[in-house]
Amino acid sequence: MSDRHELFLTCPKGLEGLLLEEAGQLGLEEAREHTSAIRGLGSLETAYRLCLWSRLANRVLLVLARFPVRDAESLYEGVLEVDWFEHLDPAGSLAVEFSGNGSGIDNTHFGALKVKDAIVDKLRQADGTRPSVDKLNPDMRVHLRLDRGEAILSLDLSGHSLHQRGYRLQQGAAPLKENLAAAVLIRAGWPRIAAEGGALADPMCGVGTFLVEAAMIAADVAPNMTRQQWGFSQWLGHVPAIWSRLHAEAEQRAAAGMAKPPLWIRGYEADPRLIQPARNNIERAGMGDWVKVYQGEVATFEPRPDQNQKGLVICNPPYGERLGDEASLLYLYQNLGERLRQACMGWEAAVFTGAPDLGKRMGIRSHKQYAFWNGALPCKLLLIKVLPDQFVTGERRTPAQRQVERELASAQPEEVVEAPKLNKNGNPIKPAPVTSPVVELARLSEGGQMFANRLQKNLKQLGKWAKREGITCYRVYDADMPEYALAVDLYHDWVHVQEYAAPKSIDPEKAQARLFDALAALPQALGIDKSKVVIKRRERQAGTKQYQRQSTQGQFMEVSEGGVKLLVNLTDYLDTGLFLDHRAMRLRIQREAAGKRFLNLFCYTATATVHAAKGGARNTTSVDLSKTYLDWARRNLSLNGFSDKNRLEQGDVMAWLEADSGEYDLIFIDPPTFSNSKRMEGVFDVQRDHVRLLDLAMARLAPGGVLYFSNNFRKFQLEADVLQRYAVEEISAQTLDPDYARNPKIHRAWRLQAQ
Template sequence: MKFFATCPKGLETLLLDELTGFGAESVKSTATGAEFSGDLALAYFVCLWSRLANRVLLPLAEAPVETAEQLYDAVKSVDWLDHMEASGSLSVAFTGRTESINHTHFGALKVKDAIVDQIREKTGERPSVDRDNPDLKIHAHIYRGRLNLSLDLSGESLHRRGYRTQAGAAPLKENLAAAILMRCQWPQLADERPVVFDPMCGSGTLLIEAAMMSADIAPGIYRERFGFEGWKQHQPDIWSRLKEEAEVRRAKGLEQSSVRFFGGDQDPRMLSIARSNAERAGVEALIELKQASVEQMTCPVADQGGLMVTNPPYGERLGEGSELMFLYRQLGDALKQDFAGWKAAIFTGNPDLCQVVGLKADKSYRLNNGPIDSRLFLYTLYEKAAVTETHEQPSTPAEFSETAQMFANRLKKNLKALKKWQKQNDIECYRLYDADIPEYSVAVDIYKDWVHVQEYAAPASIDKVKAFERLKDVLAVIPSVLEVEPRKVVLKQRKRQSGSDQYEKQASVGRFFEVTEHNCRLRVNLHDYLDTGLFLDHRPVRQKIQKISQGKDFLNLFCYTASASVHAGVGGAKTTTSVDMSATYLQWAMKNLALNGFNDKHHRFIQSDCIVWLKKQRKPEFDLIFMDPPTFSNSKRMQDVLDVQRDHVELIRLAMRLLRKDGVLIFSNNYRKFKLDYDLLSGFDIKDISTSTIDPDFKRNSKIHTCFEIRWP
């Protein structure tokens, strides 16, 4: 008997190999699958065991067709009572077109009419149409005026194994997941690398398919029904024997399986779905799942090689700006740092994103994920000894494009210009570059031996691909010019923040380290939040606070991580009070103060909406107040929306009620268009000190903030 197995585009050669391995004869690959020959038992076996096919079709007729009448006659030439009972049910799937048959619904209707009419003419009975669970499913396909009419032995597409009742927003089809694993040489790879890890496992499809392959579980074993079970020529005894053999293989495979499977995902809901899917697939005992982001990704086993295989998000065809670059970069960094001796596979619908992974692919394969042309990249992560040896080889100067060289030259120029100032003032953290060249719209900040890069969100009119290329230049140039390891370059995208976004974690690495500024020790974190814990542009303001705080009671409003409170304490402040509505940042603030020895009752921390707290205070008990409110905030934790331009008069008046007569309020903000209302604040002595609070590293952007000293007259 001749059969035809269909598969997704890109899987044809794999399907051919699979069918050949099953013992099929006369196997021939086509653009949409593979033709093969064998007995009915083989067709059943393919339905049960193929990990790649969508459908197994039994050809019934082939004929030239141009018109609806020719289609009707060709279908009627088949004796349909050989295939179904007169009282049975059917459904028709129609693809293709001719000049006169230009609608698939019309074509399917003609096929159905021919079958129904023939059976009614012969028996007087009329079969029914059942789209969901028919006895017979017919496929009709017209290509270049030729009809291929087939019986669908599979019924529902074979990629539906039956274990996945829930999935995420963009799940991999099961047969595509299997193809990815086959391209990784799985499960043959299990002999030398008996571990599989997916750090972004979603609903668990890759892990479950890998476990089923390793444990010799037939992919169709959990399906409730196949198309041939309602077919008149179905042979149940053959089918029962094949199912029994599959059950024996499954039990033996699970008992003997020694491979370990690990999955991670930052969404606990997806992990719950993955666990349920694994349980239905019978492999839950083989798979260990835990909640973790890519930033937390570490090797799941020590001293043992494995296969890391994953399908990261890739957004639209051209990506979603550069945001996803960060994810791919972090993935690459983790692989290089912690997965020596492993194989890695990344499947993506945006191949450009893999350029920032920082690994050279051994091979890549084109595969289609539905309508998306996708690529599978395979990597070998060499042993650490080999990596060390490579690093010890003499380095050659990096070659950059002409525009990238412009960026490199500007970094070098800025380094030279700031070197004397940086050395004289013992500056560890400073801004090196701030969109000096329009094509490279990033801010580059140095934090000791780390580099923090923020990409300013490009306008919608900017070509995303070009912006993407520019950012790749940035990532290539910085390590070379600044002589830092690429893993110490942390990349973020700077967007306008609203609500509590500034307080929300961007990641969960928890990688804090200590820096010093004017003899103050401060904790910074370049990974977990949009900001780092230290606003570099306020360095002169903090130094000023440090110089004038001796013996004073200091109030820090909107204190963030309370770096200004640390400076006040180091400067000899009698007390410090730090107010912020974020518990996260107040915890950070407490650790900053404690790091400098200020962890007694003289240093208070108050979690509150600053406006609400200010309204409740009446007593002037502070000699020095620092207030640096956000430009805008509508956080749920606030009772009202804060707009610094609209609300600064009220903020200043409320703060001045707490200031002693000989004290000073330092009011600052980062709104570029800010205008202080001198008329409404005419009762105070106000001095604009913005110019004196801009250090050399921010001179190129003098509007980075405005700053005022406000006193009682």
């Protein structure tokens, strides 16, 4: 074989430029970028060096042949032309990877099969000996890429992907691959900072990938030095002497690097379950003397290697996948920005994020941004210099003021620093002693402040009413300002936020920015802890999606209303289990229920039934299609000591009414607008079906009894037939408490009796 080979190095999308630079430093010549790969020329020694030292590549492919492909037969013939006896023993094993399409080959499995057949046929012996297929640990791994009618046939020298360093046997929920973590560190300038003796801290370290990769870079440890099995290990073209020499050199460099005084590299992780896995990974990488991990929240993060040292803060905040994550993520970024400004003055920071809009909420500007991909997810790396000039405070400063702040930022905390006051021209006039840099936190935006002012005004007005009535769960804001289309409900010391879907005419980025403004204002305006804000997006829901579980946190909380206790869940479902706008109706039912037989149709979590039982109902019957909500209803009744005389029925309300022969003195019906559950026949439409529903229910109403009917369909019109057959009184205004006075169309309600 020639001593100069064409080499392909594959990598994650977005790393091509970095890999090109790295590969050039490792000896690759005439290198060029391709999508998720680079190609160039190099000796076998260069190929080995790339395998050993590349922190960014996934695979190192040595090209064996290029040939045109017209069809499957020409693919077979082209592979057959290679002298496979130079590469694989006839009794060995192989695996084939095939990518690309065209030339009538549109199935990668079929393409791989044709390549395998050609190799096996070439090596087949007269006695029947032939290579076997081993997809996990083959002696030789072959890769063929079909690109615009040309086949590029290669040997995979790396074997398993080079990002699999071997130290990370325990992982968190969404870990970065090792080579992506290394790329982020390189882009963030860590090699330069490490060479200067700088420190590194990761306030959200997970299982420690950034920490280990940073330590290996600083200690000059080859990322793949401990790998035992390579793609070239059983390759017949392998030259062990070259590999042994390169590996010995890497060991010597590692020994020299590890003998140096360790840099200060620290990780902090809020989840206690990840601390030991992180420490185990660090020990497996041999970096226990360099890297330490501690449990701690971002809000208390404070890197202090010593008072003079500076360095790099790097992190990969969670991206958010569950219902309600926007609020917790916003506050996480706010806390991160606050800690950077307060505890990391003069440091550099690198935030790798899948939500760059949240990065803007840290209150500190990035001076550079780089695009990356984490798998299929587009991400950005925000590079930040933690200096007062970069802080977003809402104020403009003169150059003289900025200079004073820089001097304060660079001062020793234990020193007394003269911080001169400035005259109207920005010149210092009189010193004043301070003991630490004065850091001004980011303020609310103008829109956020307007939103906060409205919240505080509403809270002041409604708080007096709620306290007087003994109400702890109420709506404090309901899209009062069109720009902030949210509903904000208080549940004791929790805030439940529902974002109404913005019209298509609204720019999504602008809507997102307003949401973040509102979320930033909520804790401050309402005096609520940031960890107790839950947000959900409310749109028109198909079928029973509104009632389906959307998270699995299972956190129920007990609230009180009208002398009864009820369970709500703020995290797992779009609705909480308690419709606050029906509070007045529930209290009315409680007042009228004494001695009555009560029927609750579409009962949901049976909150109205609990009120009826509290009011002294003779017995109650509650009907709903959902087993989940009937179980919740059972818990609500049990919580109040009501178990006997309270029947819970699972079924389609229409069918149940047709089959029921009971008689009831008080009936409450609050149906959904639409329902199309698999457990019912057809689709329920409240506008179309309400006449039949009311007729069936009124047939079950005892003489002198009362039926209350309500719904939340804004365009609903009660049919004339109902008005003619029964004594009907609209009581919508009587069923709205002050917290819904701003939104009188939230529901409509009627009182029905027999004529």
